[in-house]
Amino acid sequence: MVNRQSFQSKKQQTLASLSTSIPNLFNDAQQKNAVLTKQAVALRKIQETCCLNHPFVIGQPLDLDEQGEAAFNQEFLRNVNKILLRRRREAHADNIVRFIATFLNYTQKQDDPASDRNKKNQAPPDDGHTDDQPSQDPSSTNEDQDDINHERQPSPAEPIPSQDDDPMDEDMPETMSSRFVRVLMTYILKGHTAKSQTVRLRCCQIIALSVSCLGELDEDLYQQLKMVLFERVRDKEPSVRIQAANALSKLEISDEEPDPFDQMNISQKLIHLLRTDSSAEVRRVVILNLELNPTTLPHLIERARDTDALNRRLVFSHALHEHLDDFRTIPVPDLYRLIKWGLNDRDPSVREAATRMITGPWINQAGNNLLEFLERMDVMDMVNMETSEKMLTTLLEKRKDSLSLKFEDEFWQNLTPESVFLARFYIKVLIENEMDDKLEVVLPELTRLAFYIQHYNQLWQQASHDSEAHYEFIVGQLFEIGKNLDYADEVGRRKMYETLKTLALIPDIPEEYLEHIADLLSLVAMDEPDYTRMIVDIIGDIQDAVEPDDTDFDGRNKRLRFDDDVVIKVEEGDEPDAAALSIMYGRLKCLTLCKFMLQRCELSLNNNTSIYGILNDMVIPAVQNSEALLREEGLHCLGLACHLDKSVGIHNVPMFIKCVQSGHDELKNKALMTLFDLISKYGYHAIAEKSPDVRSVFEYCLDHDNEKLQATTTEGLAKVMLSRQLKDDEMLKLLTVLYFFPTTMENGSVQQCLTYFFPAYCHSNAENQQSMARIAVSAIQELVDTYLDLQEDEKMIDPKRISEMMADWTDPRQLVVPEQQETNKGVQGPMALEVVQVLVTCNKNDDGK
Amino acid sequence: QLEPDEPQDNPFSIMSSQQETDLLSYFDTTLSKTWAGPEHWKLRRARRDIEKPEPSSTQDNTSVAETESPGGPGDAPEHTNKKKLQVDTAIDFLNGEEVREEDIFGKNKRTNITLTQQQMTRDPATLLLPDDQHFSSKQLLRYFLKPKITLLRPKKFLRSRQSDLDDL
DNA sequence: GATGTGTAGCTCGAGCGT
DNA sequence: ACGCTCGAGCTACACATC
Numbered sequence A: 001m002v003n004r005q006s007f008q009s010k011k012q013q014t015l016a017s018l019s020t021s022i023p024n025l026f027n028d029a030q031q032k033n034a035v036l037t038k039q040a041v042a043l044r045k046i047q048e049t050c051c052l053n054h055p056f057v058i059g060q061p062l063d064l065d066e067q068g069e070a071a072f073n074q075e076f077l078r079n080v081n082k083i084l085l086r087r088r089r090e091a092h093a094d095n096i097v098r099f100i101a102t103f104l105n106y107t108q109k110q111d112d113p114a115s116d117r118n119k120k121n122q123a124p125p126d127d128g129h130t131d132d133q134p135s136q137d138p139s140s141t142n143e144d145q146d147d148i149n150h151e152r153q154p155s156p157a158e159p160i161p162s163q164d165d166d167p168m169d170e171d172m173p174e175t176m177s178s179r180f181v182r183v184l185m186t187y188i189l190k191g192h193t194a195k196s197q198t199v200r201l202r203c204c205q206i207i208a209l210s211v212s213c214l215g216e217l218d219e220d221l222y223q224q225l226k227m228v229l230f231e232r233v234r235d236k237e238p239s240v241r242i243q244a245a246n247a248l249s250k251l252e253i254s255d256e257e258p259d260p261f262d263q264m265n266i267s268q269k270l271i272h273l274l275r276t277d278s279s280a281e282v283r284r285v286v287i288l289n290l291e292l293n294p295t296t297l298p299h300l301i302e303r304a305r306d307t308d309a310l311n312r313r314l315v316f317s318h319a320l321h322e323h324l325d326d327f328r329t330i331p332v333p334d335l336y337r338l339i340k341w342g343l344n345d346r347d348p349s350v351r352e353a354a355t356r357m358i359t360g361p362w363i364n365q366a367g368n369n370l371l372e373f374l375e376r377m378d379v380m381d382m383v384n385m386e387t388s389e390k391m392l393t394t395l396l397e398k399r400k401d402s403l404s405l406k407f408e409d410e411f412w413q414n415l416t417p418e419s420v421f422l423a424r425f426y427i428k429v430l431i432e433n434e435m436d437d438k439l440e441v442v443l444p445e446l447t448r449l450a451f452y453i454q455h456y457n458q459l460w461q462q463a464s465h466d467s468e469a470h471y472e473f474i475v476g477q478l479f480e481i482g483k484n485l486d487y488a489d490e491v492g493r494r495k496m497y498e499t500l501k502t503l504a505l506i507p508d509i510p511e512e513y514l515e516h517i518a519d520l521l522s523l524v525a526m527d528e529p530d531y532t533r534m535i536v537d538i539i540g541d542i543q544d545a546v547e548p549d550d551t552d553f554d555g556r557n558k559r560l561r562f563d564d565d566v567v568i569k570v571e572e573g574d575e576p577d578a579a580a581l582s583i584m585y586g587r588l589k590c591l592t593l594c595k596f597m598l599q600r601c602e603l604s605l606n607n608n609t610s611i612y613g614i615l616n617d618m619v620i621p622a623v624q625n626s627e628a629l630l631r632e633e634g635l636h637c638l639g640l641a642c643h644l645d646k647s648v649g650i651h652n653v654p655m656f657i658k659c660v661q662s663g664h665d666e667l668k669n670k671a672l673m674t675l676f677d678l679i680s681k682y683g684y685h686a687i688a689e690k691s692p693d694v695r696s697v698f699e700y701c702l703d704h705d706n707e708k709l710q711a712t713t714t715e716g717l718a719k720v721m722l723s724r725q726l727k728d729d730e731m732l733k734l735l736t737v738l739y740f741f742p743t744t745m746e747n748g749s750v751q752q753c754l755t756y757f758f759p760a761y762c763h764s765n766a767e768n769q770q771s772m773a774r775i776a777v778s779a780i781q782e783l784v785d786t787y788l789d790l791q792e793d794e795k796m797i798d799p800k801r802i803s804e805m806m807a808d809w810t811d812p813r814q815l816v817v818p819e820q821q822e823t824n825k826g827v828q829g830p831m832a833l834e835v836v837q838v839l840v841t842c843n844k845n846d847d848g849k
Numbered sequence B: 001q002l003e004p005d006e007p008q009d010n011p012f013s014i015m016s017s018q019q020e021t022d023l024l025s026y027f028d029t030t031l032s033k034t035w036a037g038p039e040h041w042k043l044r045r046a047r048r049d050i051e052k053p054e055p056s057s058t059q060d061n062t063s064v065a066e067t068e069s070p071g072g073p074g075d076a077p078e079h080t081n082k083k084k085l086q087v088d089t090a091i092d093f094l095n096g097e098e099v100r101e102e103d104i105f106g107k108n109k110r111t112n113i114t115l116t117q118q119q120m121t122r123d124p125a126t127l128l129l130p131d132d133q134h135f136s137s138k139q140l141l142r143y144f145l146k147p148k149i150t151l152l153r154p155k156k157f158l159r160s161r162q163s164d165l166d167d168l
Numbered sequence C: 001g002a003t004g005t006g007t008a009g010c011t012c013g014a015g016c017g018t
Numbered sequence D: 001a002c003g004c005t006c007g008a009g010c011t012a013c014a015c016a017t018c
Helices: A002-029 A036-051 A066-084 A091-111 A113-118 A138-151 A176-193 A197-213 A219-232 A238-250 A266-276 A280-289 A297-305 A309-319 A332-343 A348-365 A370-377 A382-399 A409-413 A417-432 A436-440 A446-462 A465-482 A490-505 A511-524 A528-546 A578-599 A610-623 A628-644 A646-662 A665-682 A684-690 A693-702 A707-722 A729-740 A748-764 A766-788 A799-809 A821-826 A828-841 B018-033 B053-058 B063-068 B071-087 B101-105 B161-167
Strands: none
Touching (some): A002 A066, A002 A091, A036 A091, A036 A176, A066 A091, A066 A176, A091 A176, A091 A197, A176 A197, A176 A219, A197 A219, A219 A238, A238 A266, A266 A297, A280 A297, A280 A309, A297 A332, A332 A382, A348 A382, A370 A417, A382 A417, A409 A446, A446 A465, A490 A511, A528 A578, A578 A610, A578 A628, A610 A628, A665 A684, A684 A693, A693 A707, A707 A729, A707 A748, A729 A766, A748 A766, A766 A828
């Protein structure tokens, strides 16, 4: 046959020129702007000519020229060899890897009758990196495809097999490309144990980009591939793991067969990498490729706290951005944790990504309706209040210009938790941005607001158990809105006062509402003495209501509601004494209100005499009360009173010290706080002069096993030392040792306070720095000793790092205000000397420096 | 700059200077990257950036600038050369040297190229940030018992309405 | 003695800002 | 798009270990 002969001569030519034609295609393909499909098409043509005995016809039984095929394969692999030793991220080599994938994709599709019909030749997958450029222009890809189909028109002389006569065998029919895939993959898999990390890297990279281009794989080849990846994902080199993880994530996730080595299936392995791989980039690959489902979701959310900022960002900008169909699939606690992390991240780009996620797809999911969105977010749940507030503020900041709301009487009469919440923050954002014209149509008058509060309070008091929380929430939000109003109107102020007083007298008003009331009354009052009188009056009324006749009080449902963890302990068998209980709750409520008032007072006691009465009649007795809660709240009030009068303050210091020494933990903490406040206010010496015990009290609390107490002490000392009221090398050393001490590792408050304190202390002032230099060596000696006999379960920072950090603190170049040159050398010089001395005296124990 | 010793009865005059606020907000920004504590602390590259400008600024702008300038003009072409040389990673598939397969697939019997199971199981917590308490100068500038009042400017929390009227 | 392990310094490139 | 900067990763070297 003529055709056959011409084909044979073409084959001879092609085979003869293989060693130039294929390299030329590779040369073209490596170029930056290469349209890889073009080279793939050309290569396929060569492949057909080499491997077949006839011109290629789709669906025709394979008539293979094994020798020609071998020649083609050999030449192809010879070229592939040249990139296997090319280092990571070399653009030309990377292009060739993409070319290989493109070719595999193309040649495989050509042999597949099913996919050939609709010939939507998908571009080969990206390599999962953030750096990948879209490798191909989709339009050009399709054009090329069309060209090919024209060229592949079977010649008229050839018998044209019917297109639909060939239902696939159960075993896939062997094709030219399937044979090629097997050869190439088998070859590439050989590289997975190569000595050179680059080879392993390149092999995994080829697999990663090619897996989805391979069509149906033989089971044994697939298994082999999977096993290789299972191993490479544990490679010593992070760069190899990155590619292996990438490849693994492209395998069918539905394959749940566990690896006999560690009993983990693909999905589990990816999650394991996501959580434990030390390389941020490996984790990143998984974040970008892991399928979102109920199993993977919590682990992806966890990555919002990844140490790597880019990874954190990708959680918001990628993993949960478009791929999450409905944010309600995230359990509410996780949802709020996620938002809290995102919006409060230290890295601005993460915050930005989190904001975009919420303002974009998430709002869209709620039909772009803010109220619907808030409803879905369940904003009424007070546990997440702070985050809800932050979120709505962020949202409205973004939309403040396009949003124009108008709140009229009808709106205020028909509030829902969501609408009042929205109103509150809309107002807040408008005020912060001084958008006065928009504010005008939004803010209610003071009198009206007082009326609304009253109205919803009535509804609250009458509400059924189901709707109680609903109205309670609305009242709380109205309080907040009230803080933004103008209080010039006399009538409005009076109305507000009456309303607030009524609310204050409600027996089970929540503690935070009492604080709102204290706040709002400060706006209602003419001046501070007026304010104090108002509150004292209300306190009197509360007392009158509780104490004189206790006939209709029932301690259980009339009690003041505090945070859940505050539980008043009733001694065994005391239950019948409900009246006594209710009296106690009443007193507690008065103290709490008094506390809120004192927090807002500035005038000295002499100028605000109405406080004296309350101090003597209520606060002092409470401090001596046997009930712990009353003692605490009384002490708190007394501490606040000490703020207002120096002599009262100084006079009471011994009492506070006593409380720290022998009170219960919560009382200790309150007393300690007061002591630090008094030092801040009146100076360390004014306190220590009369009561030298303070210093030892602080030492005692630094060592205390109550974390909160430790944190208060640390923060207090940080304040006092940063303000340079207390200059005390020994105390500084205690703080330093505490900072690195194994038992403090878990105490985040102490850690983060001191992480701020030490650099700020040392770099703000040369004298401070010298103080640190003086104690550093002995501190590290102590810490090294501690390190050497760490218990099995204890963890501690490596002494080497400790010394690095101390070196950083004592580095004179880091001083914000550079000292005159004299002191510069003098800081670390003596330290070095001291180190040498220590080393000389005991040369068996040496630190890592 | 800080006053070394202030009268003890009025210690917060130290803190009330504008410079003190600046200093603390300086630390608020610089320390916001290292907040996570010693476990995530890294040794910063020596602050050469701060020392670099020094030689030019501390010296007189007459002689030194002249002596260093000869190096300047020579640098510019070097940069472009470097760039061209660096980009030269193209592979010659046609005439390039053959790569020997034993170089590629050479194995190393003794070296372990995979991590042990123990190396693979690290504590996930070490790769997560601790719960951020957002410690900043704000904490240092407030009273424990009156958190809304700053130590710096003890301004009146309650504004007297009487004085508002007076202002008009 | 060879090979594995840990570190210091340098280089290059990703990612950010303009 | 460009250029800069900082940081990750690579190489080379020293040391330890079998």
